[in-house]
Amino acid sequence: MAEYQxxxxxxxxxEELCLQIKLLKLGAxxxxxxxxxxxxxxxxxxxxxxxxxxxxxLTDDEQLTALGFHLATLPVNPRIGKMILFAxxxxxxxxxxxxxxxxSFRDPFVIPxxxxxxxxxxxxMLAADTKSDHLTFLRAFDxxxxxxxxxxxxxxCWQHFLSSNTLNMISHMKQQFAExxxxxxxxxxxxxxxxxxxARDANIIKAVMCAGLYPSVARVDHPHGKNFGKRPPKLxxxxxxxxxxxxxxxxxxxxxxxxxxxLYHQKVKSSKVFLYDATMISPLPxxxxxxxxxxxxxxxxxxxxxxxxxxxxxxxxxxDLVQQLRRQLESLLDQKIRNPKLPLSExxxxxTQATISLLSEEDHRGMEERMLQGRKMYDRRRSSGAGGAxxxxxxxxxxxxxxxxxGQEDARSDEELRSFQVDDIDI
Numbered sequence: 001m002a003e004y005q006x007x008x009x010x011x012x013x014x015e016e017l018c019l020q021i022k023l024l025k026l027g028a029x030x031x032x033x034x035x036x037x038x039x040x041x042x043x044x045x046x047x048x049x050x051x052x053x054x055x056x057x058l059t060d061d062e063q064l065t066a067l068g069f070h071l072a073t074l075p076v077n078p079r080i081g082k083m084i085l086f087a088x089x090x091x092x093x094x095x096x097x098x099x100x101x102x103x104s105f106r107d108p109f110v111i112p113x114x115x116x117x118x119x120x121x122x123x124x125m126l127a128a129d130t131k132s133d134h135l136t137f138l139r140a141f142d143x144x145x146x147x148x149x150x151x152x153x154x155x156x157c158w159q160h161f162l163s164s165n166t167l168n169m170i171s172h173m174k175q176q177f178a179e180x181x182x183x184x185x186x187x188x189x190x191x192x193x194x195x196x197x198x199a200r201d202a203n204i205i206k207a208v209m210c211a212g213l214y215p216s217v218a219r220v221d222h223p224h225g226k227n228f229g230k231r232p233p234k235l236x237x238x239x240x241x242x243x244x245x246x247x248x249x250x251x252x253x254x255x256x257x258x259x260x261x262x263l264y265h266q267k268v269k270s271s272k273v274f275l276y277d278a279t280m281i282s283p284l285p286x287x288x289x290x291x292x293x294x295x296x297x298x299x300x301x302x303x304x305x306x307x308x309x310x311x312x313x314x315x316x317x318x319x320d321l322v323q324q325l326r327r328q329l330e331s332l333l334d335q336k337i338r339n340p341k342l343p344l345s346e347x348x349x350x351x352t353q354a355t356i357s358l359l360s361e362e363d364h365r366g367m368e369e370r371m372l373q374g375r376k377m378y379d380r381r382r383s384s385g386a387g388g389a390x391x392x393x394x395x396x397x398x399x400x401x402x403x404x405x406x407g408q409e410d411a412r413s414d415e416e417l418r419s420f421q422v423d424d425i426d427i
Contacts, residue, residue, distance in 0.1 A: 009033070009040045014048035015079075019057065019072035022064040029062065054215050054291045055082055066338040074180055079265075080104055083212025084177055088186045089336055090356060091198040092205050093178075098141050099134050099209065101173040103265050103277075108137065108166040109248075119161040120248075126160065127250040131257070132279035134209065134265075135202060136250050141167065185340035198356060203282075207359045210263055210285035215307065217286065218243060218262040218275060229255050235262065235275070238309050243267065246274040261286060261310070282362050283312050287322050288329065288355065295319050329355055 009017065018029045026032050030045050052058040055078055057068030064072065067082065074081040080100045087096035102108065111119045126143075127136040140160060144167050147156035157164045181187040187195055198204040215238070222233045232255060235243050245252040246268070259280040266276040287293060290306035295316075297303065303313045304322060314322075332348050344352065 007036075007038050009036060010038060013077070014040055014044055015052055016077065018045075018048050018052060019064070019068060019078060022058065022062070022068065023072040051215075052078065055079065057082075066334060070184060070186075070337060073184065076100070076104060076177070079212045079216075081212075083208060084181060085186060085337070086208045086211045086333075088181055088195050089333065090204055090208055090352070091195060092201065092208055093181075093187065093192075093195040094199050095138050095205050096208050097174045097177050098138055098170070099205075100177060100212075101170045102137050102141070103134075105170055105173060106166060107248075107277075108140070108163050108170065110161050110163050112161070115161070122160050123248075124250050130202065131251055131254070131259075132202075132206070133249050133251070133277040134279050135205070138205075141170065145171075188341075198360070201360050203360050203362055204356060206263070206279055206281055207285040207289070209279060210281055211289040213263050213265055214286070214289055215291065216264050216267075217281070217310065218264060218278070219310075220257045220260050220262060222256065231255070233257055237267075237273075238307075240267070240273045243273040243275055245278055246276045249275070249278055251278060251280070284359055284362050286310055287312065288326060288359075293323060293326060325355070 014033075017033075021027075021029050021032050029049060030042065033039050033045055049058065049062065052068065053060065055067070055071070057065055057071050057078055059065060067085070070085060071078045071081040074084075076084075080103060083096055084093075084100050087093045087100075109119065109123060123136060126139050127133075128139070130136060130139070140162060143160070144153065144156055144162060144164075147153050153164060156162070157167070178187065182189060218235045218237045220233045220235060222228055223231050232253070235245065237243050251257065257280060259282055261281050261283075262275065262278045263281045264275040264278045268274050268276055286306050287304065290310065292307050294305055294308075295302070296305035296311055298311070301313055302316045302319065303311055304319045305311045328351055332344075332351055335348075336342065336344070
């Protein structure tokens, strides 16, 4: 055992330190950190700078952006900071503050000795059909708040395997986050209802989470043929390749995950890389809040790619519409972040409403049905082809194949995007 603990710089993420260096105008990050007695590894510094560029906190030449300035002044992880700033703008502040506080502290669920199965059952009951560890905690926290108001806090925590001390700490942190947003002008105490007008819309909450947690995204690959729905899907991240859901996740044992992508906040490495918490995410938030979006073509099929590996099929016109919507949305968000107290113009209000409508009305159930129908059609084509028995045998081997190419999903149709008349909105 080491005689002294490692310096904090060598055992914690460096994003907050990098932002402080830029905020204090101490020069380039890497040379400044190199002056330390025990400087951080160069790879860790580069990873931190890369994440801050992806978040939009730093420019390519390492200059602090307006968003980066606010993130540097917030005493939270930059990803959490971006999440709560966007929550104030998109009207889902209260639930996102709850999720942000839990991610900044620790999991409030406890597992008493010899009660793991019962605790797992209760968590899945709380999860319902959310397909999300983060929304499961949100439901637990809301239930705890109601129980506390009714004087049943102790019973609720006992029945749902929750730590009341942890929940109280999360509640205090949530209040502190809200006060920080008031201090920097993002939240007006006299208009709290406006900041929560979409607080019950799970699609908007997940989209805001995507804005903050990206690029922590995993791809879901289901087995083909007769093994579909019988064996769990494989998961891949761009950084780690094949990963797995932590056994405590409420979706860890789901044989079918209806969407192609997962958001996560924390990953841990033991026998393999585990995603500790996860939320299923649909295509549109990735298209709108991913870092870099460009045209993509594969075997004559038009599409759009996010950071070169998250690929969606769609018509060329849809790609143009997505890119135009992103440009206008980024411009509006930049204006709002530069001057939080500035009210939105009529055009800006139309743009935010169009974006919220797109996100809110995205048809998750329809995506699940199309995936299942497509899989059935795939199975029929294989079984009706030459050598049905050979095709079935091939299915058995397909489960072990690993394909690291970007997955593809159907993006919004041209008509759906045009229905919001993005072309007519001028910020």
